Amino acid sequence: MTGTEQRHIVKSYEQELDQLRDLLARMGGLVEAQTSHAVNAMLFRDAGDAAAAMEGDAAVDALEREIEQLAIRLLALRSPLAQDLRGIVAALKISGDLERIGDYAANVAKRSMRIEAVNPAMASGGMRSLARLVQESLKLAVDAVNNNDASIALEVWRADRAVDDLYTAMFRELITYMMEDPRSITASTHMLFIAKNLERIGDHATNIAERVHYAVTGDMLPAERPRGQTPVRDGE
Amino acid sequence: MTGTEQRHIVKSYEQELDQLRDLLARMGGLVEAQTSHAVNAMLFRDAGDAAAAMEGDAAVDALEREIEQLAIRLLALRSPLAQDLRGIVAALKISGDLERIGDYAANVAKRSMRIEAVNPAMASGGMRSLARLVQESLKLAVDAVNNNDASIALEVWRADRAVDDLYTAMFRELITYMMEDPRSITASTHMLFIAKNLERIGDHATNIAERVHYAVTGDMLPAERPRGQTPVRDGE
Numbered sequence: 001m002t003g004t005e006q007r008h009i010v011k012s013y014e015q016e017l018d019q020l021r022d023l024l025a026r027m028g029g030l031v032e033a034q035t036s037h038a039v040n041a042m043l044f045r046d047a048g049d050a051a052a053a054m055e056g057d058a059a060v061d062a063l064e065r066e067i068e069q070l071a072i073r074l075l076a077l078r079s080p081l082a083q084d085l086r087g088i089v090a091a092l093k094i095s096g097d098l099e100r101i102g103d104y105a106a107n108v109a110k111r112s113m114r115i116e117a118v119n120p121a122m123a124s125g126g127m128r129s130l131a132r133l134v135q136e137s138l139k140l141a142v143d144a145v146n147n148n149d150a151s152i153a154l155e156v157w158r159a160d161r162a163v164d165d166l167y168t169a170m171f172r173e174l175i176t177y178m179m180e181d182p183r184s185i186t187a188s189t190h191m192l193f194i195a196k197n198l199e200r201i202g203d204h205a206t207n208i209a210e211r212v213h214y215a216v217t218g219d220m221l222p223a224e225r226p227r228g229q230t231p232v233r234d235g236e
Numbered sequence: 237m238t239g240t241e242q243r244h245i246v247k248s249y250e251q252e253l254d255q256l257r258d259l260l261a262r263m264g265g266l267v268e269a270q271t272s273h274a275v276n277a278m279l280f281r282d283a284g285d286a287a288a289a290m291e292g293d294a295a296v297d298a299l300e301r302e303i304e305q306l307a308i309r310l311l312a313l314r315s316p317l318a319q320d321l322r323g324i325v326a327a328l329k330i331s332g333d334l335e336r337i338g339d340y341a342a343n344v345a346k347r348s349m350r351i352e353a354v355n356p357a358m359a360s361g362g363m364r365s366l367a368r369l370v371q372e373s374l375k376l377a378v379d380a381v382n383n384n385d386a387s388i389a390l391e392v393w394r395a396d397r398a399v400d401d402l403y404t405a406m407f408r409e410l411i412t413y414m415m416e417d418p419r420s421i422t423a424s425t426h427m428l429f430i431a432k433n434l435e436r437i438g439d440h441a442t443n444i445a446e447r448v449h450y451a452v453t454g455d456m457l458p459a460e461r462p463r464g465q466t467p468v469r470d471g472e
Contacts, residue, residue, distance in 0.1 A: 068325065068329075071325065072321060072322065072325055075311055075315075075316075075321055075325070076315070076317055076318075076321050078315075079311075079312070079314075079315045080311075081312055082312075085308060085311055085312050086308065089304065089307065089308055089311070089328060092325060092328055092329065093304075093328065093332060096329060096332055171425075174425075175421060175422055175425060178414065178418070178421045178425075179418050179421055182414070182415050182418050185411060185414045185415055185421070186411055189407075189410075189411060189414075189425065189428060192425060192428070193432070196429070
């Protein structure tokens with residue numbers, strides 16, 4: 001191999017690594033926007049936001065496939081080592097988490113528009129707090145991906161615990177609405193699933209922060225997150 | 237490098253690929269057992285089955301980490317190509333799907349034991365059919381992984397559609413129970429989430445079958461599965 005060929009390969013490797021980071025950043029940005037549209041669809045019953053959240057899904061799915069194919073190309077053409085290799089594997093896993101978040105956001109938007117009457121839970125303080133906190137966690141996680149920042153994992157962990165508590169409170173609130181007014185049952189079950197979807201988005205944001213931590217440091221965080229013993233908590 | 241060293245490396249590469257397949261098969265078997273325990277916990281309110289489904293989670297999570305670390309080692313030590321490479325990437329993605337299925341199964345078991353009174357939906361024909369069909373899909377998907385069988389993807393796709401229809405019917409049935417008897421609301425919301433979790437297990441089984449298809453053939457299946465246009469269907 002001549003020096004020129006070698007430089008060419010080295011350069012295209014770096015370019016492809018950059019391209020992978022870029023695709024992941026784009027996917028993160030799209031999913032953040034989708035989630036923000038979904039939350040607006042819920043809080044303000046905005047049909048435009050709902051449509052935007054739902055339409056975002058196709059682009060997010062396409063990016064997941066593109067990331068997988070680029071990762072496979074990178075792994076096939078080069079033997080990336082240590083942090084590069086962990087970064088590529090993390091990109092594969094993180095794109096899976098982002099794809100799930102996009103699905104949950106689309107589902108929140110779709111359910112929000114299916115609720116005919118305004119449900120008291122829709123813009124309740126609890127739901128607003130839950131939505132805001134989940135959006136913050138997602139933003140932190142996406143920033144961690146973009147900046148290769150391992151230190152954010154602990155912050156997202158703490159937020160995850162608060163998200164769980166807010167979700168549990170919403171669950172109880174919604175059960176109460178249903179019991180007090182059986183006519184609200186259909187809308188309230190949609191709200192239950194919306195709250196659950198938001199909680200799941202927070203959970204996937206936590207996964208992402210954990211994966212960045214591992215990709216950067218090479219150390220896996222303990223399996224148990226600092227919260228309850230099991231994935232279902234009281235009231236869930 | 238001497239001939240002996242080379243043979244040694246070649247052998248350990250094959251051994252490590254076998255080990256990866258073995259870990260994935262073990263993970264698939266555990267998750268199938270977890271799901272089966274969870275379904276028994278729901279249908280027969282069996283505390284032993286519920287405990288088994290919940291306790292299975294730790295081993296499943298540990299296997300996901302082990303698979304990731306072995307995959308990284310394989311990618312770092314060798315430059316696997318074509319089908320081997322796609323197989324390793326598929327193992328990373330499939331272990332993520334299996335881990336989610338394990339979580340859903342544990343959640344089904346936990347919710348089943350939290351329901352104090354027998355709920356009419358618990359052992360209804362619809363719930364039994366849903367559970368049976370999801371278990372069949374999961375079995376097909378795990379078999380596809382173990383046998384590297386691309387042909388099963390289409391079969392699992394068809395089952396996924398039937399799972400969606402059964403889930404939608406259960407959703408309506410449960411809303412009706414809640415409206416007819418508000419005392420059943422708490423139990424029925426748990427049943428709603430149980431039905432949803434089962435539907436999600438079916439969905440992840442479909443993901444797995446699609447990934448095996450891609451790993452074996454190198455062809456990605458179309459993004460749209462043969463079902464409704466969007467991930468939320470009527471009644472969901």
